[in-house]
Amino acid sequence: MSLLQRELSDVAMTPDNIRSKRLPLVTNLGIAVAALVVSAALVLGFSIGNWVLVVVLAVGFYLVGLLVVAGRVEGRRAGRDRMWKALIYSACVLAILPLASVVWTLVSKGYSRLDGExxxxxxxxxxxxxxxxxxxxxxxxxxxxxxxxxxxxxxxxxxxxxxxxxxxxxxxxxxxxxxxxxxxxxxxxxxxxxxxxxxxxxxxxxxxxxxxxxxxxxxxxxxxxxxxxxxxxxxxxxxxxxxxxxxxxxxxxxxxxxxxxxxxxxxxxxxxxxxxxxxxxxxxxxxxxxxxxxxxxxxxxxxxxxxxxxxxxxxxxxxxxxxxxxxxxxxxxxxxxxxxxxxxxxxxxxxxxxxxxxxxx
The missing domain is CATH 1.10.3720.10 (MetI-like)
Known part of the structure; x- marks a missing residue:
């Protein structure tokens, strides 16, 4: 048997080794909750800021925790992929928040005179x-x-x-x-x-x-x-x-x-x-x-x-x-x-x- 055939036989493509481990949704949510708790404890415990700083630090802690945990479960490449995907989603939400805030402010303060007069x-x-x-x-x-x-x-x-x-x-x-x-x-x-x-x-x-x-x-x-x-x-x-x-x-x-x-x-x-x-x-x-x-x-x-x-x-x-x-x-x-x-x-x-x-x- 040639060397190539032996290597192919050692890594036979069976359904068991095609599947890769996936990070459970519960674990992902747990990382987010833990990041928010740690961020709130640091910011509010030491009185160094308000809820805005809590959210910013929580996002940073979540990305780091997701990279570490996903890297352990799914591998380093998949962990990096998850981290960058979460970072892109976070940037999208951050870009939408000012627009949503402007619309909400306009509607909440401008509806009072929406009348025929x-x-x-x-x-x-x-x-x-x-x-x-x-x-x-x-x-x-x-x-x-x-x-x-x-x-x-x-x-x-x-x-x-x-x-x-x-x-x-x-x-x-x-x-x-x-x-x-x-x-x-x-x-x-x-x-x-x-x-x-x-x-x-x-x-x-x-x-x-x-x-x-x-x-x-x-x-x-x-x-x-x-x-x-x-x-x-x-x-x-x-x-x-x-x-x-x-x-x-x-x-x-x-x-x-x-x-x-x-x-x-x-x-x-x-x-x-x-x-x-x-x-x-x-x-x-x-x-x-x-x-x-x-x-x-x-x-x-x-x-x-x-x-x-x-x-x-x-x-x-x-x-x-x-x-x-x-x-x-x-x-x-x-x-x-x-x-x-x-x-x-x-x-x-x-x-x-x-x-x-x-x-x-």
Missing amino acids: FFGTSMNNIGARDENGGAYHAIIGTLEQVGIATLIAVPLGVMGAIYLVEYGRGRFANTVRFFVDVMTGIPSIVAGLFVLSSWVLIVSPWFNDGQPRFSGFAASLALTVLMLPTIVRSTEEMLRLVPGPLREGAYALGVPQWKTILRVVLPTALPGIVTGIMLAVARAAGETAPVLLVAGGAAAINFDPFAGNQSSLALFVYQQAGDASRYAPARAWTAALTLVALVLILTIAAKLLARRNSLSK
């Missing part, structure tokens, strides 16, 4: 001792300003990204890409000052008998400046992810480049493009400084975005949070909850519309 009235003629008043004027302002900014920024951003990916070559394309990257980090106050100095102080007097005028449209222009780089960069990355053979197949059939982009490339990248657009919309809806600088804010309802001061939900939250009235904080929390719900509804609607495209499935 809040959504149907404005703050016009509402004093500090009046518990009434609502955010109807701010909701109208947000919808108009963000809507106009989206109508301007989305075509410009998508077409700019198409140019950079499909046509852009040379120094000009690199220059455009550089300025888009620079605009990505521009502070919102700078965008507001730019529109204030250019549109409000220079252009708007032409239409107002020589007098500068605040307006919701000016706020939309400032929000457009903030939305453009996000839309361009996200759309550019999604277009680059479209497989080259899709384009080559269309070109081989004699389809022009513009029709290939319109019928093949854009539908394929549509879900990612919609995600980038909604990120830009969410950022624009939450901006306060541009609206305060160029729209001025108003307590009354103004349906005309091209004339007169106009408010927004973000500005309404800012104003109510700094108001001395004891009824103002409840309005601020409800307005913040309304803003988050509005962005969530728009995002879900956009995702559902993008999913209907057959090429994106």
Whole structure:
């Protein structure tokens, strides 16, 4: 019998030695409980912290204990695998906790003014001792300003990204890409000052008998400046992810480049493009400084975005949070909850519309 045959016969593959030992669930839970007890005893016994430090130390003790016990039962490789898997799960939970905390805080503090009066009235003629008043004027302002900014920024951003990916070559394309990257980090106050100095102080007097005028449209222009780089960069990355053979197949059939982009490339990248657009919309809806600088804010309802001061939900939250009235904080929390719900509804609607495209499935 050869040496190889003897080795194979010594390690015959029977059902008994194929199976490996598994760490029981009870043991895993016991390690977690022991880690929590030891951590609480150290932190609370020596008065060196609160429950946050208890949880942090308990996670560390649990990972070490899991590595040791699982290494004894399942082997060192399986023990390391269990430890890293538990570490990844812990990091996931740690990342979700702030989001869950924000949502819980918004819902718990914002539900008190979820009534018809809040959504149907404005703050016009509402004093500090009046518990009434609502955010109807701010909701109208947000919808108009963000809507106009989206109508301007989305075509410009998508077409700019198409140019950079499909046509852009040379120094000009690199220059455009550089300025888009620079605009990505521009502070919102700078965008507001730019529109204030250019549109409000220079252009708007032409239409107002020589007098500068605040307006919701000016706020939309400032929000457009903030939305453009996000839309361009996200759309550019999604277009680059479209497989080259899709384009080559269309070109081989004699389809022009513009029709290939319109019928093949854009539908394929549509879900990612919609995600980038909604990120830009969410950022624009939450901006306060541009609206305060160029729209001025108003307590009354103004349906005309091209004339007169106009408010927004973000500005309404800012104003109510700094108001001395004891009824103002409840309005601020409800307005913040309304803003988050509005962005969530728009995002879900956009995702559902993008999913209907057959090429994106």
